[in-house]
Amino acid sequence: MKLFTYFRSSAAYRVRIALRLKGLEPEAHAVALDGAQHAEDFRAINPQSLVPALMLDDGTVLTQSLAIMEYLDETWPEPPFLPAGREDRAKVRALAQMVACEIHPLNNTRVRNYLTDTLHLDGATSQAWYAHWIRTGFEAIEQLIGADGYCHGDRVTLADICLVPQVYNARRFEVDLADFPRIRAVEATCGALEAFAAAHPDRQPDAPATA
Amino acid sequence: MKLFTYFRSSAAYRVRIALRLKGLEPEAHAVALDGAQHAEDFRAINPQSLVPALMLDDGTVLTQSLAIMEYLDETWPEPPFLPAGREDRAKVRALAQMVACEIHPLNNTRVRNYLTDTLHLDGATSQAWYAHWIRTGFEAIEQLIGADGYCHGDRVTLADICLVPQVYNARRFEVDLADFPRIRAVEATCGALEAFAAAHPDRQPDAPATA
Incomplete structure (x- = not known):
């Protein structure tokens, strides 16, 4: 491969x-x-x-x-990346998709380029756009995930695999994460694993x- | 339910x-x-x-x-919404995600509201944004799908279920679909089914x- x-x-x-x-x-x-x-x-x-x-x-x-x-x-x-139960699988997939379908698509390189090169937005306006979609998504995720360092249950799932890179991105763009202790716990716990x-x-x- | x-x-x-x-x-x-x-x-x-x-x-x-x-x-x-083979399943899921993770998130109601209410873009600029992301996504999808009225193979999959509503949306926003005959074939074939x-x-x- x-x-x-x-x-x-x-x-x-x-x-x-x-x-x-x-x-x-x-x-x-x-x-x-x-x-x-x-x-x-x-x-x-x-x-x-x-x-x-x-x-x-x-x-x-x-x-x-x-x-x-x-x-x-x-x-x-x-x-396994997904839990065994069908409802649990749906919840983990939904969390992964809250990152992959709701946050990341609005903030990736091609969109940031469009904001700058086509819409000619200034840096502060682009930054506000970026932070807005991160916060909107993270507020919902924070309410839905566990407090023990994993999004769902007590092991890594597809949701953690999507969330940790999004947190890295949020930090890169200096978005304040103070309001998201559960998300930061996932970052700390999963981010420390060798695969991450x-x-x-x-x-x-x-x-x-x-x- | x-x-x-x-x-x-x-x-x-x-x-x-x-x-x-x-x-x-x-x-x-x-x-x-x-x-x-x-x-x-x-x-x-x-x-x-x-x-x-x-x-x-x-x-x-x-x-x-x-x-x-x-x-x-x-x-x-x-x-079934997905074909049997693992590689085929991955291809169908990817097509579905090209709509759900690459096109739709940039053009849904909350994003259009942000363009208008926060960025104060005029109608033509918002419309150009909308058409740009539709075209970018549809150009890639058009290259990857079959010509027989289904995205993959000869039956409805998750990809068709995602694509047909996106085509409806594109028409609603008056995006020219002349360059996408395969996508229009999916719209015609699947759109005519009673479930659609x-x-x-x-x-x-x-x-x-x-x-």
Whole structure:
């Protein structure tokens, strides 16, 4: 397998965590979201010009982080990303989707570029947009998750895998997280696990060296 | 079961189709996305103030349309929303997510309200925003789906259930669909099925009477 990734992409970060949790370490190909994603060779792999994309050994390309993670979970069932009960599974998927369908799509690179390059918004207005959607989503998530360092129950699920990269992003954009103690507990507990730590943007080969 | 819905909500439209396909007709409660979604009584049901929400007979509330549809598919397996093979399942889920995680989140009511009320964008600029994200997403989907009136294979999947409401929305906002013949074929083929027709916004009790 080959993973097309970018160190800062929140969706790629999710899939890096998921792969590590399953004990998989596919060859990583960095696709810088600075224009390289629109190059012909990558568009041939993913017409959406988005990372992550996972190329299987037979050349099949899987896209969309949630779809890739469901595939990984169906193919390598241990450790499971979803609980056993159907209602619990729905709740965990919903939490994952509150990040992946409600927060992240409004704040990713292509949207921030549109705000700046097409709408010509100033930095403060873009920042307010960013913080608004983070807060709106985190307020709902905070009410729905547990207080013990996991979104649901006492083990890592798809919800934690989506939430931790979103928290990293929120911190990068200096959003105040004081009102979200449960979310910060997930960040602390899950973020400390080796699979999460190894998937962190700062630890990727394509991350710039820190001073 | 009770479904909290709004006739024009694209995410609620998906779940209405899904319920009909499974032969289920829960009691419908309309939540107008004109402010009613922020009322205390609905926030107690869904802290996100979003529709759809599905209340099960034991009072459990499921949210997020994709999570609800996976729950329906796990609970009432026929007809299946996903193909049998793992790679095919991943491809169908990815198509569904290209709508639910890449297009719809940028164009739903709360985002359009933010563009107008907070950013004070004029109508033409909001319309250009709307059309930009539709086109970006539809260009990728058009390359990945089949030409026979279904997104994947020869039967309805989760991808069609997500795509048809997005096409309805695109038409409502007068986005030109000439470049998307495969997407229009899905609209024609799937849209004509009784489950899709019965779920159409115009056929909901909370839709305004047409002149």
